[in-house]
Every structure is written in structure tokens, then in C-alpha cells.
Amino acid sequence: MYQYAYHDTPTDEEMLDWLGGLHGGEIISNPLGQPITMPSDYHWRKDLVWVDHQLKAMADARQILDHQRLIQPEAFGAEMVVLAPDPLLETLTTVFTVLVTMLHETDIGQYYRPSPYATRFMWAFGQCAHLQKVGFHQPSTMSRQAADQAVTDLNQRLEAWYQSMKRPDFTYECNRNRRNSFNNYKRLCELMRALFSCHSRLMVVRVDLGYSEFDSPYIDYETARYHREQLCLAFNTHSLFKHLLGYAWKLEWQSKKGFHYHFIFFFDGHQCQEDITQARLIGEMWERTITGGQGRCWNCNLNADKTYHYNAMGCIDYHDSQKQRGLFKLAKYLTKIDEYAAMLVNGRTFQTSRKPSINDGQRRGRPRLYQSSPLNYGNTDL
Structure with missing residues (x-):
């Protein structure tokens, strides 16, 4: 079974750096050591490709979140709980944050064509209150009941996303590039x-x-x-x-x-x-x-x-x-x-x-x- 690697999930510091550059470029140095600005479009392109890789990996693995392992007391004997670090949850959060920001918070999305994996992910998770909260605000403690409801909701959305990729229209959209390649090949052969x-x-x-x-x-x-x-x-x-x-x-x-x-x-x-x-x-x-x-x-x-x-x-x-x-x-x-x-x-x-x-x-x-x-x-x- 596919295992999510921790090094593939951005850390909190990396996420903050990324969010800080949403409306501008990153300051780097050229070969002469002079400061220059890296255009934000460069990061958006890499982010969109990264998202696609992560979504395909999740679709292949079809894992769900484990209530018992995720929900942990804030401290020993405390009634309030937190969701423990988890590779799948962190990937869901980062993918959600990137896509929501790109498609809804900025005008960046109008220049790109997200893959069928991404469009169906947004269909399933676009209104997810928990991901909206942890993706754009500081995660907070919650009651055990609220935590259990949050994990249940996430798993239901995951299952809906997995099921949506079994539909014929999803396969049809995924084969769009193959159909275009076939038509282009015919055109080039006819030209020759x-x-x-x-x-x-x-x-x-x-x-x-x-x-x-x-x-x-x-x-x-x-x-x-x-x-x-x-x-x-x-x-x-x-x-x-x-x-x-x-x-x-x-x-x-x-x-x-x-x-x-x-x-x-x-x-x-x-x-x-x-x-x-x-x-x-x-x-x-x-x-x-x-x-x-x-x-x-x-x-x-x-x-x-x-x-x-x-x-x-x-x-x-x-x-x-x-x-x-x-x-x-x-x-x-x-x-x-x-x-x-x-x-x-x-x-x-x-x-x-x-x-x-x-x-x-x-x-x-x-x-x-x-x-x-x-x-x-x-x-x-x-």
C-alpha cells in the first residue's frame, strides 16, 4: 500500500512562506549575488503541478483518516482534544489551501486549467469547514465530539471524491489529452x-x-x-x-x-x-x-x-x-x-x-x- 511520506508535506514554516508570497514574488539572488524577485507565476505553476501529483497519489492509495489515532487529548487528562499530525490530513489541508486560494481568493485560476482530479476535489471539499479553518487560521482545540464530527466529515468527503473518480465522465475528461494527441497525430500525418x-x-x-x-x-x-x-x-x-x-x-x-x-x-x-x-x-x-x-x-x-x-x-x-x-x-x-x-x-x-x-x-x-x-x-x- 502507498505510504504518504512526511517530506512531501510542507511544514508550517514552508506553508507560511508560501502564503506570504501569494500576492508577490520571492526574493532570491542571481549568479552575481544581486537580489532579484522571483515572479509569483513561477510558484503557482509549481504549486499546481505539485497538487496534481498529490491528488493522484491519494486517489491511488484511497486511504481514510483513523479517528482513534488522530483524536488526541490536548494534554494528559484534558477534556479538550486536538488532531494529531498525520500525513494524509496535512496533504488534504495543503491541497485545499492551494486550490481555494488559486480558484477563489485570487484571479490566478482563470489562467490555468486544473486537472479532473482537482476539479472533483473542490467539488467534494470546497465547503469543508474544518479544512477552511486549519488551512487559513490557527488550528485550535475542540471537544471530542466536535473532533469526531470533523474526522467523520473529512472521511465522507474523501469517499465522495473517490467515488466521483469511478464515474464515466471522469474517465472521459482524463482521456481528453489522449483524444487531442490522436487528432494532432492525424493532422500531422495528413500534412506530411x-x-x-x-x-x-x-x-x-x-x-x-x-x-x-x-x-x-x-x-x-x-x-x-x-x-x-x-x-x-x-x-x-x-x-x-x-x-x-x-x-x-x-x-x-x-x-x-x-x-x-x-x-x-x-x-x-x-x-x-x-x-x-x-x-x-x-x-x-x-x-x-x-x-x-x-x-x-x-x-x-x-x-x-x-x-x-x-x-x-x-x-x-x-x-x-x-x-x-x-x-x-x-x-x-x-x-x-x-x-x-x-x-x-x-x-x-x-x-x-x-x-x-x-x-x-x-x-x-x-x-x-x-x-x-x-x-x-x-x-x-x-
Whole structure:
């Protein structure tokens, strides 16, 4: 059975520090020792992810509170009692405090999409008087009858929360990301098939565009989206993208890396052949021009043959089934919805360029020996 670890539950001092920073940032030092302010959004993102981890752990364990062990005399022989320290109770209190503050006490919640675990937790515990009292005020002593009623109420709410996660609508909501991934995969596969129908050779370039370790905590979604939009605007104006035929991007979020994008570009393989150089130049544009030095780029085309078992980087001819197989492997990875990004933003987390039609361009080269591209073996099952 899963055991709740005490080190996963914030101490009173940590809780006070967290509550003190609800409406502002935390003072830290930069690498030069100069004081700077950590934005509160950074903490909210980490708090929301932490809450989701805790709720999933509780849902798997399905524990309840033990009246006999929890209710203890305030002192030896005293009639008044207190609730003894308990990992499950402390986790309930902290999760409740974070969600209530985020969703009801501030306007932070409008920018995020809590998981189905969190929304059902608030349905079950949102009006819990005991958690409201201990979460936002100093816990006090109570009569044994009041304590017994408080624990009974908490267990009834826990059981209601557990039961709510057995409903079909909960499963449907949890599978939302899987459905979105499936649809995104179909869209990307259709784009690739259409491009190979119009062009006999594509040059595939993939870059991961993010931010430096120091800057990433300061980059909120709006900033990351603005940088991505600026890059996409360059597709129509900058000579670097003169032979760009199509693209796709996916937004992700990680605790250390923050918001970052995975981009895949499809260039005309008859006009562009230096894929590593092309990826490097795109990265330099992101780092220097788009983000003003805050950005960082990972060139996935560099040493791709040694890095990827199914290498889909560089030039791919329409009849190269091996590389196209790698392209489908890559498409599945690129279209898998990032769970954290889906929670932390209300906007789009994946997009492809418009799918071309046969009339959009003339197929280059001699007539094909095959009427269809080997790309038709792609399986859309995730």
C-alpha cells in the first residue's frame, strides 16, 4: 500500500512562506549575488503541478483518516482534544489551501486549467469547514465530539471524491489529452502525406526552442507565446524560410526548463540540403533576435544518425520508406500532449501549418514509379 511520506508535506514554516508570497514574488539572488524577485507565476505553476501529483497519489492509495489515532487529548487528562499530525490530513489541508486560494481568493485560476482530479476535489471539499479553518487560521482545540464530527466529515468527503473518480465522465475528461494527441497525430500525418504528394524530396529540420536555466522561471505563457508568434511571422518575411513548405510545433512545460517549444520544419529538399546549418541558423534567430538573448536552442539534426534509432532528419525522398518510418515515429512523439502544458495554459499547445493541395505546387523531378508514397503505412493508433 502507498505510504504518504512526511517530506512531501510542507511544514508550517514552508506553508507560511508560501502564503506570504501569494500576492508577490520571492526574493532570491542571481549568479552575481544581486537580489532579484522571483515572479509569483513561477510558484503557482509549481504549486499546481505539485497538487496534481498529490491528488493522484491519494486517489491511488484511497486511504481514510483513523479517528482513534488522530483524536488526541490536548494534554494528559484534558477534556479538550486536538488532531494529531498525520500525513494524509496535512496533504488534504495543503491541497485545499492551494486550490481555494488559486480558484477563489485570487484571479490566478482563470489562467490555468486544473486537472479532473482537482476539479472533483473542490467539488467534494470546497465547503469543508474544518479544512477552511486549519488551512487559513490557527488550528485550535475542540471537544471530542466536535473532533469526531470533523474526522467523520473529512472521511465522507474523501469517499465522495473517490467515488466521483469511478464515474464515466471522469474517465472521459482524463482521456481528453489522449483524444487531442490522436487528432494532432492525424493532422500531422495528413500534412506530411500532402507535402510528399506535392514534392518528391523534403528536408526535415527539428529544433527544440526554450530558455536559459536562469531565465526560464521568469518566462510566463504569454511571453513564450509572443516569442513563438514572432518566429512564425518570420516564416513569411525572412529569407531563411524562403523554401519552407510546412511546419508543426508543440508547447511543453517542465519544472526546470519551463515553457519550451518543439518545432519540426519541412523545406523543399531540392532547394535546401544543409539541414544542420539550417537548424543552427533558426536557433540563432530564436536566441538572439526573437528572445533577446534569453532563448536557448537544441539542434536535433546535429549527430542525428547517432542519436535516433529511427533517424528522420535531413533530406527524405518520397520513396525512402526507412526514413519515412522514422518520420512517423517522430510524429507520434511530437503530437503527444504535454500534461503539464495542458494544465498550465488556456491557449493552444499544438499546431500545424495549412495542408497543401495538389494544385498548390507542381511535383518536381521525373514521373514517379509509384502512384502513392510509402507514407501510407502510417498507423494513426497511438
